[in-house]
Amino acid sequence: MKNLLLPFMLLLVLLMSACSNQSTEQEKEAPKKAEKTADTITYESENGPIEVPADPERVIMLSGYTGDVIHLGVNIVGVDVWSKNNPTFAEELKEVEEVSDESLEKIIELEPDLIIAGSTSKNIDKLSEIAPTVTYTWGKVDYLTQHLEIGKVLNKEKEAQEWIDDYKVRAEAAGEEIRAKIGEEATVTVIEGYDKQLYVFGDNWARGTEILYQSMKLKMPEKVKEMALAEGYYTLSAEVLPEYAGDYIVFSKYADADSSFQETETYKNIPAVKNNRVFEMDGNGASFTDPVTLEKQLAFFKEHFLNN
Known part of the structure; x- marks a missing residue:
C-alpha cells in the first residue's frame, strides 16, 4: 500500500505546483489584461466628468474642431456642414457623411461612439442618449488649449501636446525671420x-x-x-x-x-x-x-x- 501511495502523493505535489505557477503567471498578466481591456476614460468636460471611449473609432463632429480630430488621426463618421465644405479637409472628409444637431436618425445610423458638439448645439440631451456627447464653448479657451482638450477627450493628450510644443517653436522662428525681412x-x-x-x-x-x-x-x-x-x-x-x-x-x-x-x-x-x-x-x-x-x-x- 505504501508503495502505491508514494507515486500518488508525488503526482499530487506536481499538480499543485503547476497550478500554483499558473496562478502566479495569471496574477502577473492580470494588470496587463486590465489595462488592455479598459474601454473608457473619464474626461473632465466643462460640464463635469463624463465617461468616453478610451479608443474612439466612430466620432461625430458637430462643431468647429474637426481639424483637431483629423490631425490626431481619429476616425470621423459624420461632420457639420462647415467642416464638410471646408476645402482644407476635402480629402480627409471625402467619404464622411454631413450631419447636423437635428439629423438624429442619421446620426443613429452612423453608430457613433463619441459626439463632439458646441455648447449652443441643439438636442444635446438626445445626442447624449445616442453616444457620450462632449460640448465646448467656442472661444472659452485659446486655440492651443482647445487642441489639448480635444487631445484629452480622444485619449491622445501626449500627441496633442507634442504638436503644440513643436508648432510654437516653428511659428515663433518664422516670425523672427519675417520681422528681420x-x-x-x-x-x-x-x-x-x-x-x-x-x-x-x-x-x-x-x-x-x-x-x-x-x-x-x-x-x-x-x-x-x-x-x-x-x-x-x-x-x-x-x-x-x-x-x-x-x-x-x-x-x-x-x-x-x-x-x-x-x-x-x-x-x-x-x-x-x-x-x-x-x-x-x-x-x-x-x-x-x-x-x-x-x-x-x-x-x-x-x-x-x-x-x-
Whole structure:
C-alpha cells in the first residue's frame, strides 16, 4: 500500500505546483489584461466628468474642431456642414457623411461612439442618449488649449501636446525671420469680405490672426488695435479701409463675395496695394484654428512674406 501511495502523493505535489505557477503567471498578466481591456476614460468636460471611449473609432463632429480630430488621426463618421465644405479637409472628409444637431436618425445610423458638439448645439440631451456627447464653448479657451482638450477627450493628450510644443517653436522662428525681412515696426492688417460686408480682425479671430499677432509677434495698426482688438473683429466700409490698412494686408477672400471695392481708387491708392503687399488667401476654411488649418496658414505666410 505504501508503495502505491508514494507515486500518488508525488503526482499530487506536481499538480499543485503547476497550478500554483499558473496562478502566479495569471496574477502577473492580470494588470496587463486590465489595462488592455479598459474601454473608457473619464474626461473632465466643462460640464463635469463624463465617461468616453478610451479608443474612439466612430466620432461625430458637430462643431468647429474637426481639424483637431483629423490631425490626431481619429476616425470621423459624420461632420457639420462647415467642416464638410471646408476645402482644407476635402480629402480627409471625402467619404464622411454631413450631419447636423437635428439629423438624429442619421446620426443613429452612423453608430457613433463619441459626439463632439458646441455648447449652443441643439438636442444635446438626445445626442447624449445616442453616444457620450462632449460640448465646448467656442472661444472659452485659446486655440492651443482647445487642441489639448480635444487631445484629452480622444485619449491622445501626449500627441496633442507634442504638436503644440513643436508648432510654437516653428511659428515663433518664422516670425523672427519675417520681422528681420520686413522690419520690426512693419504693420499687418487682416481683412475679410463676406456677405457684402468688410471686416478687420484683432489677434484671436482665426484668419491667421493667432499666428501673425500672437506667435509671430507682427504689429497691428493702431486703428485696428483701437476698434477690433477687444471684440475680435470690426465691421467697416471700404471708404475708410485706408485708415486701417497696415504696411501689409492679408485678405481672407471668398470667390463669391462682393470684392468690387478692390476696383476703386480708394483701395488702389492704399500703400500696401501699390507696393504689391496684399496677400490673398482662400476665405473658405480660414475661420478654423485647428492644427491642419494652422499648418496651412503658417506655410502661406512664410511663402508670401519671405518671397514678396
